[in-house]
Amino acid sequence: MAASTSLVATCVVRYAARLHSAIGARHHVASPLGAWLLLALAAPASSGPDREALTEVLGCDADDAARAAADLLARPHPVVATAAAVWTSGGSDPGPGFRCWRAGLPAQVTVGEVPGQDGLDQWAREHTFGLIDRFPIRGDGLTLVLASVLASKVSWTVPFELAPAASLGSASPWAGRLSLVLRTPRQSGHTQYVAVTPGAGDVIVHVARAAGGLLVISVAAAADVPAGTVLTVAHRIGIQHATGGPVRRRSLADLPLGEGPLWRLREVTAGSDSCVAVLPAWSATSQHELTDPSLGFQAARNALAPRPGSWQASQSATARYSRTGFEAAAATAVGIMLAMRQPSRRREAELRFAHPYAAVAITTDPAGAGAAGKADAGSSSARPGPWHGLPAFSAWVSEPQDAADDGGSAGLPPT
Numbered sequence: 001m002a003a004s005t006s007l008v009a010t011c012v013v014r015y016a017a018r019l020h021s022a023i024g025a026r027h028h029v030a031s032p033l034g035a036w037l038l039l040a041l042a043a044p045a046s047s048g049p050d051r052e053a054l055t056e057v058l059g060c061d062a063d064d065a066a067r068a069a070a071d072l073l074a075r076p077h078p079v080v081a082t083a084a085a086v087w088t089s090g091g092s093d094p095g096p097g098f099r100c101w102r103a104g105l106p107a108q109v110t111v112g113e114v115p116g117q118d119g120l121d122q123w124a125r126e127h128t129f130g131l132i133d134r135f136p137i138r139g140d141g142l143t144l145v146l147a148s149v150l151a152s153k154v155s156w157t158v159p160f161e162l163a164p165a166a167s168l169g170s171a172s173p174w175a176g177r178l179s180l181v182l183r184t185p186r187q188s189g190h191t192q193y194v195a196v197t198p199g200a201g202d203v204i205v206h207v208a209r210a211a212g213g214l215l216v217i218s219v220a221a222a223a224d225v226p227a228g229t230v231l232t233v234a235h236r237i238g239i240q241h242a243t244g245g246p247v248r249r250r251s252l253a254d255l256p257l258g259e260g261p262l263w264r265l266r267e268v269t270a271g272s273d274s275c276v277a278v279l280p281a282w283s284a285t286s287q288h289e290l291t292d293p294s295l296g297f298q299a300a301r302n303a304l305a306p307r308p309g310s311w312q313a314s315q316s317a318t319a320r321y322s323r324t325g326f327e328a329a330a331a332t333a334v335g336i337m338l339a340m341r342q343p344s345r346r347r348e349a350e351l352r353f354a355h356p357y358a359a360v361a362i363t364t365d366p367a368g369a370g371a372a373g374k375a376d377a378g379s380s381s382a383r384p385g386p387w388h389g390l391p392a393f394s395a396w397v398s399e400p401q402d403a404a405d406d407g408g409s410a411g412l413p414p415t
Contacts, residue, residue, distance in 0.1 A: 011059030031330030046303035056294035158189025
């Protein structure tokens with residue numbers, strides 16, 4: 001049974017805090033779900049310390065996470081395209097554990113030979129509506145690649161209006177750099193309010209709704225609240241909106257009149273309390289290296305291919321938030337280049353039968369050989385056939401002859 005939706009959401013929120021903390025407070029877009037999904041697919045291949053590490057990073061049991069990932073792939077959201085793939089090079093064999101894991105992957109995961117770089121790039125484009133043009137890692141020489149993508153391209157149910165950038169307020173560093181910003185229309189279709197949160201204090205919230213069932217939640221807090229805290233608050237408020245959970249709202253009557261860093265509040269003579277939101281359009285394209293051990297991909301790499309070898313893990317993400325809609329895509333991949341096994345130094349002997357010797361021919365039968373093999377494996381009831389192990393012919397060789405081509409099969413030794 002797959003993990004509940006609420007558990008998966010909680011796990012992804014925890015992973016989001018981890019991922020955004022590693023990225024830092026620079027302008028960026030990322031898909032914590034895309035990275036979590038890839039780790040969840042890899043998790044069943046793990047054992048020992050690597051499994052413990054993945055369980056901690058995923059936020060739940062590794063097998064539960066894998067079942068949840070399979071469920072997500074089998075029942076995709078109508079406006080979020082998803083895909084996953086596992087590719088291996090023809091001559092590579094990470095081991096029996098890997099083969100067993102690969103056989104248990106969800107049917108929706110593409111399995112095949114590692115494509116060339118052009119093929120990897122094409123796969124990323126095809127599954128992200130063309131939003132991701134390049135696969136997040138270089139595929140040259142890789143023996144194993146595991147990848148996931150998420151993509152969405154939607155329109156708002158009610159588009160924004162445009163407003164002068166001065167609407168952001170005189171204290172905004174953006175007001176002087178921009179000309180126009182987005183303003184919510186006074187008709188229905190957008191939600192905005194002041195919320196009370198335990199982690200970030202009073203925050204302003206805007207919820208944009210897209211056709212097909214997608215919400216985009218924007219949350220701003222006081223300038224001194226750390227970015228990671230605000231991101232976590234936005235995740236939690238967004239989940240509450242999506243699931244119908246409660247969000248504690250601040251009454252406008254409790255706020256001071258005038259202009260502050262997060263709002264301008266004034267009194268009017270008609271109508272009821274209301275809010276509009278003003279926010280900039282934005283876009284971002286980011287590349288995130290995921291090799292930091294805290295992100296879990298080191299453990300996933302070890303689980304997939306315990307042999308030594310170089311590896312890379314990365315996520316490419318892009319998003320655009322505009323007057324009419326929202327589009328975003330992320331491709332996450334881990335690639336491994338297994339080291340060639342170093343040949344060990346060995347000795348070679350040429351054994352010379354240079355004087356009289358014995359030769360014995362012993363018969364075996366297939367049933368006997370198979371039964372013996374089963375008996376060796378622990379089956380006490382197995383019995384070899386009557387011809388198994390009988391010395392049928394024997395000789396003492398003391399008069400050798402010249403070897404000759406007798407027209408039969410040469411019986412060349414293996415190379």
